[in-house]
Amino acid sequence: MTSIKRCTIRPYRCEVIERTLDIGRLVLENGESLEAVKQHATIYGDQVTADKIVLVTHALSGNSRAADWWAPLIGPGRLFDPQHDCVICINTLGSCYGSSGPDDVRPFPTITVGDMVNAQARALHRLGINYIDIVIGGSLGGMQALQWALAYPRRVGTAIVIGAYDHFSAQGIALNALGREAIRNDPRDGLSLARKIAMLSYKSDELLEERHSNRIDRNGGSKYDVEGYLDYQGAQFASRMSAQSYVCLTKAMDAFDVRGYPIERTDPRLIFVGISSDWLFRPERVYEASLRMQARGFDARYVELTSRDGHDAFLSNGALIAGELLAI
Amino acid sequence: MTSIKRCTIRPYRCEVIERTLDIGRLVLENGESLEAVKQHATIYGDQVTADKIVLVTHALSGNSRAADWWAPLIGPGRLFDPQHDCVICINTLGSCYGSSGPDDVRPFPTITVGDMVNAQARALHRLGINYIDIVIGGSLGGMQALQWALAYPRRVGTAIVIGAYDHFSAQGIALNALGREAIRNDPRDGLSLARKIAMLSYKSDELLEERHSNRIDRNGGSKYDVEGYLDYQGAQFASRMSAQSYVCLTKAMDAFDVRGYPIERTDPRLIFVGISSDWLFRPERVYEASLRMQARGFDARYVELTSRDGHDAFLSNGALIAGELLAI
CATH class of the missing domain: 1.10.1740.110 (Rna Polymerase Sigma Factor; Chain: A)
Known part of the structure; x- marks a missing residue:
């Protein structure tokens, strides 16, 4: 079952589409499987005419309405402009904002960041999207963006990993x-x-x-x-x-560690963004992860955001992030 | 009632005396009063023949047996040597290791760092000690050391404040x-x-x-x-x-703020020790407190301990602390 709800939200001229996609059975990384998996997506802009497809991956407490919580990055004249780009965000597997999670499937299995990304890939395929120009996220969303680049290297142009790195501390x-x-x-x-x-x-x-x-x-x-x-x-x-x-x-965050992930291809460009005052994901570790990815053959670069907002800067300093990314 | 228990603890040749002193009624800073207040002290070395009297003030979870938890600072040939110095530590008011606290007095009132220090001053007076050459402590113990210098400026030679400053963040x-x-x-x-x-x-x-x-x-x-x-x-x-x-x-830590403490005299020398990796009491704030005390007329200096142990370095890096203090 796929439900589509269209709405127009000011100040966006573009349509905002809410879709709940049924992606069927998903085999998890631990070998178990989940039946009738739902993925709830919010889509800003027209995927057919868009200059580029942008996938936003959200953090621990986020939902698919990325323009609500990342307004400085998404909107007319902003880094991702739904008048030209198609911006998609999918509520992550295991969450509680429209996608399958422990509140509607009991018992819910232990899932990984890899499972989240596999579910998103299936959902995008349902939408007819098999290549994303940019995948971007902060914190748990950054882990997902990096996982995308490693698991689907032919299908990602650039992965932007903010306030996150290749494992968890x-x-x-x-x-x-x-x-x-x-x-x-x-x-x-x-x-x-x-x-x-x-x-x-x-x-x-x-x-x-x-x-x-x-x-x-x-x-x-x-x-x-x-x-x-x-x-x-x-x-x-x-x-x-x-x-x-x-x-x-x-638990999925805890288990995330792609330092030993088998590298098939290194097509995606990787951009790591560290936050100077981040105590949870220290910028030194973000930088070290960019070096490890370089050593494994990726075009990986590191940018540091100077902020006193701590880890939260990935949300609260959206305009600064947009500025840093525009300058690349 | 004063009970004295003598014991000799290796490797100290000196006697270790445990005393529980009854200091009577204590009027608290909030105007309430506590009756029959007990202060439990551990005394290393002979207070009569000692070259100097050292008061150690302990932190949140500490007790009066300072040589147990601060061994690199207290012992033969160490910074404070009970063969020459008399080292005293008093279980702080409100704690649970022999001094009056909420487990034996019910209801126990809200107390302050000032109350803790006033109780210690009374206990020392009972011991016949009205001047301490050095008062030293880390964390909540550092707050107490600073309080000592401000509340009893004629009775303190040097106050050493480690991983603490003049308020709480x-x-x-x-x-x-x-x-x-x-x-x-x-x-x-x-x-x-x-x-x-x-x-x-x-x-x-x-x-x-x-x-x-x-x-x-x-x-x-x-x-x-x-x-x-x-x-x-x-x-x-x-x-x-x-x-x-x-x-x-x-709660006493939370309320500690001596930035506006009325200064009568500035006799005590103040030494502030910041810890480079301390996230709870950031070294920048320790340094700023030393400047504020200088501005108020004290001979205050700042030393920074380079450690990756975080706030806990005041306990885990005792030998480094001793080294820094010896170098002054």
Whole structure:
């Protein structure tokens, strides 16, 4: 079953199409298989007349409406302009915004970043798209962009990997594990705590200090402002994210490691973007990954974004990212 | 009541005295008062014949047995040698290792770093000590050392403040709040999770990567090695620390801010030690605090410890700290 919903969203003149694609049975990397897999896609621009096809891969808490959360990159006159380009984002396998995930398939198997990308490739094939000029994503989305280049080297022009590299760090694995522990300890309020733990790793000391310092909560009461901020963020997140999806997607991040991925072809150009204040995906590691990919034969380059927003800069500094990419 | 327990601990030839001092009623900074306050002290060396009196102030999870957890600094031939110096460490008010805290006084009031130091001053007075040549501590212990210099400027020769500065950061306040939330969410296992959250802020990405990378747990099973490490640390901590003390002491850290402390005298020399890879108490902020103290008239200097151990370097790199301090 494929449902299509068309809508026109200002300020985009282009049509925005929401499609839920049934890609059938998917054999997973661990040998298990998932039946009747759904992939929910949002498509900005006309795929037939487009100058280029851009696939946006989203992060842990994202959804397919990329122009909503990455507005500085997608829109009229922006880096990806739906009047000329066709920009597609697919809700990742295991998530909870329209694609198959642990809330509608029980029990849901352990999946990998490779599985996510395989599902996307099948969904794009359903759309008649077998070549993407650019795949771009940050964080877990960056892992997917890199996986795309390695798994489908004939089908990718350029992969842009932002705030991510070719594996996941011990520190990142530990943070994810603590988030899952918070969910296990308290199924009701644990997801909120998990989000707060993660959020501290997405920000920088400098940013938090400037915004909150040790002031008392702006909304009154006895807590500190930074506590009030995190409480709000945690509650918001818990109301829109599935705890099961959170567990599923963080496990896929933990297991991501393509340092030994067998290289068949090195056609895609790789662009790694490190963020200067990123504590979760340190820029040094992003740079080292670009060198490893060069050593394996890829045209890989490294760009560093100077920001004090920490890992979150891949979302909050979209205009800076667009500027850096335009300059390449 | 004052109890004295003498013991001789190898490799120290000196006597080690454990004393629990009753300092009576203590009026707190918030105006409340605590009755029959106990302060538990460990004393290395002879206070009468000593060349100098050294007060060690401990951190969040520490106790008064400083030579156990700071062995590279305290011992024969070391920076503080109990054969010549008298080294005293007092379990901080609110903790759970012999001094009054929330486990034996209910309800226990909200206390401050100022209260901790006032209690220590009273305990030292009971011992007949009204001048300390050096007060030294890291983290919460560093906050106490600085508080000593400001609150008792005539009674301190040098205050050595390691991995700490004149206030606490928004990020640090947030991390403490998440630890307390974990305890509230799950009174049974929450303290372990709180410790794990905190531990990630004490380490560095580099250290964790080298020790654990994304390897599977060395003790087998399906978890990652870094998870196994944190699980072990969390369980150990939960078995030796009181959740109530954890809540009490973290709140005192949160509220610490002596940037506006009224300066009467500037007799003490201040030495601030920043740790290059410290993410919780960033070295830039330690340096800035030393400049603020200079501007307020103190002889304050800044030393930076180059370490990849993160905040924990104040414990794990004791020999390096001793070396830096000897070089001054």
